[in-house]
Amino acid sequence: xxxxxxxxxxxxxxxxxxxxRLTDVTRTYRQKDRVVKALAGVDLEIAAxxxxxxxxxxxxxxxxxxxxxxxxxxxxxxxxxxxxxxLAGATSAQLGHVRAREIGFxxxxxxxxxxxxxxxxxxxxxxxxxxxxxxxAAQVAAALEHVGLADRADHRPGELSGGQQxxxxxxxxxxxxxxxxxxxxxxGNLDESMRDEILAVLESLCAEGLTLIVVTHDSAVAxxxxxxxxxxxxxxxxITAGRDITR
Ligand SMILES: Nc1ncnc2c1ncn2[C@@H]1O[C@H](COP(=O)(O)OP(=O)(O)OP(=O)(O)O)[C@@H](O)[C@H]1O
Ligand SMILES: [Mg+2]
Numbered sequence: 130x131x132x133x134x135x136x137x138x139x140x141x142x143x144x145x146x147x148x149x150r151l152t153d154v155t156r157t158y159r160q161k162d163r164v165v166k167a168l169a170g171v172d173l174e175i176a177a178x179x180x181x182x183x184x185x186x187x188x189x190x191x192x193x194x195x196x197x198x199x200x201x202x203x204x205x206x207x208x209x210x211x212x213x214x215x216l217a218g219a220t221s222a223q224l225g226h227v228r229a230r231e232i233g234f235x236x237x238x239x240x241x242x243x244x245x246x247x248x249x250x251x252x253x254x255x256x257x258x259x260x261x262x263x264x265x266a267a268q269v270a271a272a273l274e275h276v277g278l279a280d281r282a283d284h285r286p287g288e289l290s291g292g293q294q295x296x297x298x299x300x301x302x303x304x305x306x307x308x309x310x311x312x313x314x315x316x317g318n319l320d321e322s323m324r325d326e327i328l329a330v331l332e333s334l335c336a337e338g339l340t341l342i343v344v345t346h347d348s349a350v351a352x353x354x355x356x357x358x359x360x361x362x363x364x365x366x367x368i369t370a371g372r373d374i375t376r
Pocket of ligand 1: 160166167185186187188189193194
């Protein structure tokens with residue numbers, strides 16, 4: 130949202146308006162003569178600052194939904210409002226702009242560059258934003274501090290534990306101060322103690338107002354969420370509210 134848009138929004142509306150509003154969203158993949166309905170008409174609102182998990186069987190549509198929320202993809206039909214921007218009608222350049230500024234991503238397997246230090250890996254998220262190098266250094270240090278890795282800034286990924294590597298990936302996702310953090314199986318490769326370490330970091334970020342949306346197979350992670358969704362064959366169910374949210 131731009132400053133002008135903030136100025137023209139009634140504060141009372143802004144407080145109650147959801148961060149995301151999806152209306153009758155479908156995503157169909159076509160391959161030769163086969164059609165897969167990965168999302169079958171989803172109505173979903175997500176409040177700012179919420180902690181939402183998405184569970185469900187393999188092939189159910191979890192990553193498809195996360196890609197739509199992350200401005201990585203557009204729906205086949207329906208609308209995906211992030212604030213007052215409809216991602217469904219956005220150009221690729223507009224989607225890129227939203228991704229760079231509003232959304233942090235954490236993927237399973239960390240995706241860190243092995244030859245770069247933790248600080249350099251985190252800095253990569255700021256480089257495309259045109260922020261001066263001196264300011265970037267302060268933001269990188271703050272992000273690493275946030276995930277408890279101030280003393281590991283110069284370590285390369287190979288010199289860090291799995292939990293520490295995932296924390297670097299989270300620092301990289303939050304360093305630009307996005308509105309949303311999207312994570313696909315952020316604890317998937319980790320043992321129990323590292324999983325708890327990552328959950329503690331995620332919960333502290335959520336407590337500061339970041340919206341968390343986490344795909345997970347791990348019910349221990351889902352139990353910590355404020356809101357649980359489940360997707361099976363493109364049908365979404367709000368487990369917390371106890372109702373289907375697919376048409
Ligand atoms: N690019 C694509 N082209 C064709 N079909 C696709 C594509 N991406 C996903 N699909 C199909 O859409 C459905 C949903 O896939 P999706 O990746 O969203 O599942 P998922 O819930 O994330 O599964 P997993 O737990 O295995 O990651 C699956 O049937 C999948 O085969
Ligand atoms: Mg997936």
